[in-house]
Amino acid sequence: MTSVFIVGCGDMGKRVAREYLAEGVPVSALVRSLEKGAALESMGIRTVIADLDDPATLTGLPTAGAILLYFAPPPGGGHQDPRVRNLCQAMAPGDEPARTVYMSTSGVYGDCGDNTVTEGSPAIPLTARGKRRLHAESLWREWGAERNVPVIILRVTGIYGPGRLPVSQLTTGQPVLEVGIANLTNRIHADDLTAVCRAAADRGERDQIYNVSDGHPTTMTDYFNAAADFLGLPRPPQVSWEEARQVMSPLMLSYVAESRRMDNRKIREELGVTLRYPTLAEGIRACV
Ligand SMILES: NC(=O)c1ccc[n+]([C@@H]2O[C@H](COP(=O)([O-])OP(=O)(O)OC[C@H]3O[C@@H](n4cnc5c(N)ncnc54)[C@H](OP(=O)(O)O)[C@@H]3O)[C@@H](O)[C@H]2O)c1
Numbered sequence: 001m002t003s004v005f006i007v008g009c010g011d012m013g014k015r016v017a018r019e020y021l022a023e024g025v026p027v028s029a030l031v032r033s034l035e036k037g038a039a040l041e042s043m044g045i046r047t048v049i050a051d052l053d054d055p056a057t058l059t060g061l062p063t064a065g066a067i068l069l070y071f072a073p074p075p076g077g078g079h080q081d082p083r084v085r086n087l088c089q090a091m092a093p094g095d096e097p098a099r100t101v102y103m104s105t106s107g108v109y110g111d112c113g114d115n116t117v118t119e120g121s122p123a124i125p126l127t128a129r130g131k132r133r134l135h136a137e138s139l140w141r142e143w144g145a146e147r148n149v150p151v152i153i154l155r156v157t158g159i160y161g162p163g164r165l166p167v168s169q170l171t172t173g174q175p176v177l178e179v180g181i182a183n184l185t186n187r188i189h190a191d192d193l194t195a196v197c198r199a200a201a202d203r204g205e206r207d208q209i210y211n212v213s214d215g216h217p218t219t220m221t222d223y224f225n226a227a228a229d230f231l232g233l234p235r236p237p238q239v240s241w242e243e244a245r246q247v248m249s250p251l252m253l254s255y256v257a258e259s260r261r262m263d264n265r266k267i268r269e270e271l272g273v274t275l276r277y278p279t280l281a282e283g284i285r286a287c288v
Helices: 011-022 034-043 082-090 128-147 167-171 190-203 220-231 241-247 250-256 265-270 280-285
Strands: 004-007 027-031 046-049 067-070 099-105 151-156 158-160 187-189 209-212
Touching: 004 011, 011 027, 011 034, 011 190, 027 034, 034 046, 067 190, 082 128, 099 128, 099 190, 128 151, 151 190, 158 190, 158 220, 167 220, 187 190, 187 280, 190 209, 209 265, 220 280, 241 250
Parallel strands: 004 027, 004 067, 027 046, 067 099, 099 151, 151 209, 158 187
Antiparallel strands: none
């Protein structure tokens, strides 16, 4: 592997970058502020200051022959992802990366009730958030087919880990649904997601989708209770659906309104990833 270029180098980007740098692989990243650029440079990451929302800034990017890891979210509003479109259009013929890994979300599947969700399940997003992600996936796939670049899509569930527990929600007493009515949600520990990103970049098959979850769905209520116990905070208040519609944030409501039982066979058997934290109990203990 010659080089890695990370677009959207926030928490997950930095985690993955640290591993490549430790192995001596050069890492560059696109960031939109000088301040964030300076922080990444101090880690040993070469930075390009640009903004995916401003096509004029997307020049001279170190994409040619690199592993391109695209971790930036779509902008809010609408059902499309103009950021992915801008980047794809900015890469001139001859500047294509060797392969691209796109971090999408399991929200593209919509509400699947109690059904097991495999990569072959239909993607019928209900939320604008999910629709934007599906649009981003299709842009990457079309671009990859046109330019002959393998594109690997990761449909990632709720990320948790050190520094990523719902501390502010717990300290401000945000409610969760009553135990008996809460839907199934899914999670992945940030360290395991880092390993999946590496495996996808090394071994992901051309144009494949991989669900990324620990394979043990539980409810958001279980997750918040486990995090509260671990952090020594009071467990959150539990509310009915009727109360939830009045008091939960629209974002939280959209998360808990959908149910999915995510299957993770492909990341284990095809990407060969052995999860360090296959259950929430194990993962929470590793959040120190
Ligand atoms: N949270 C979850 O549970 C979850 C689950 C599934 C998937 N995901 C997705 O997984 C991806 C990685 O997650 P993460 O936690 O690493 O996210 P993160 O820390 O928010 O990193 C995303 C990065 O994208 C950059 N970005 C946003 N808009 C940009 C633009 N217009 N131009 C250039 N850069 C831009 C952000 O830059 P700034 O720092 O300048 O804002 C940030 O560094 C995200 O797309 C996230 O939505 C998250």
